[in-house]
Amino acid sequence: MRPSPRQTLTGTTGTAPRPRAGIISGYVFRVIREQQGYTQDEAAEHLKVSQDTIAGWETGRRPLTAVPVGQMLVHRHRLMQMGTPPALLQALERALEADVLLASVLDEDTPAEESPLGAMVMQRELAEVLVWPLNGVPPQPLRDLPAPPRPRRGPSASGPELSHTERQRFFTQMRRAAEQARGSEQFLLRRQALYLSGYDHEADTADWLAHQQRTERPNDWLTGWLNSRSVAAVAARHGDRDRMAYFIDTALIDDDAGERANLNYWAYWIGETRQLELSDDFMANRTPWPWPGNKLLTHLVQGIAPEHGYVDLNIHSVWSLLQVRPNLLRSGAAAQALRDRLPIMLDSGELSSRARRELQSIRYAIRLAEA
CATH class of the missing domain: 1.10.220 (Annexin V; domain 1)
Structure with missing residues (x-):
């Protein structure tokens, strides 16, 4: 297989710049502030911080992920007192978690096998926030929000944004993680890296994903089933419905184990089961x-x-x-x-x-x- 364009993006120009942190949580915080109708000065007064701190949070210059946990809880309680809807507070929590995952992916010094992406099975609430800078689609709690009481001045981003270089680095790291994660102990990391790689718009993405499926040698039924489902889901996201139809016909129809796994997967994904799972079992x-x-x-x-x-x-x-x-x-x-x-x-x-x-x-x- 020919080398992927992604494989030549890093390691050729010296040490990569330190990745930005807090861009998703900073944007969510800005949405919260604007929905409440506060200026940065007014929000700073309520939260008992400086206006420069608020500006730093929203731009990622002073990432919210760097705020100590205890202090973040104090800020959360004050946001509640300011009337912030629970759904937006929960979105902020998921954004903080997504920022930690994003920073770990963008950090080229983090070994693939140590990626936190392999620590737990992601649910939709987290996945939607994590891919927001990749696909431009806001997570559910932030969709269809009313216009803020005070309109923004001048042009502004419609969501958290990664630079072109950061996007390239993200997908390079995801491909690297998927290729290096082998065996049942690292299958969760590989599966979730493949899922995120599917948001890459490079011309070779579909071929690379198909190659990854062919090179996987599942050693148990569930691993094989999940591998097939993941590839079918990514193909459908890219407009290829035939592979999804094949998955349904071969891995669900007349297969009680497949039907059970499919419904359990969906129920966990959308949060009907609240307990976090550390493996796909x-x-x-x-x-x-x-x-x-x-x-x-x-x-x-x-x-x-x-x-x-x-x-x-x-x-x-x-x-x-x-x-x-x-x-x-x-x-x-x-x-x-x-x-x-x-x-x-x-x-x-x-x-x-x-x-x-x-x-x-x-x-x-x-x-x-x-x-």
């Missing part, structure tokens, strides 16, 4: 569905749209979820949203034959529930 858990499913149904229904890259997987996952949680059809806003979405989707000409059959089966189950 929980996905193969045979305990009868230790989560209610309401939040999962809501999430999956939102992804049942013709333009959604994961639409086939979302439809199949809803169909599979209702097999084990049929009671979800009898109450709740998610069930009503599903009812409303069905006619639109069934009129779509872009559905696969399998997805259409599954939606028709769901419609029939809804009629039975309403009888």
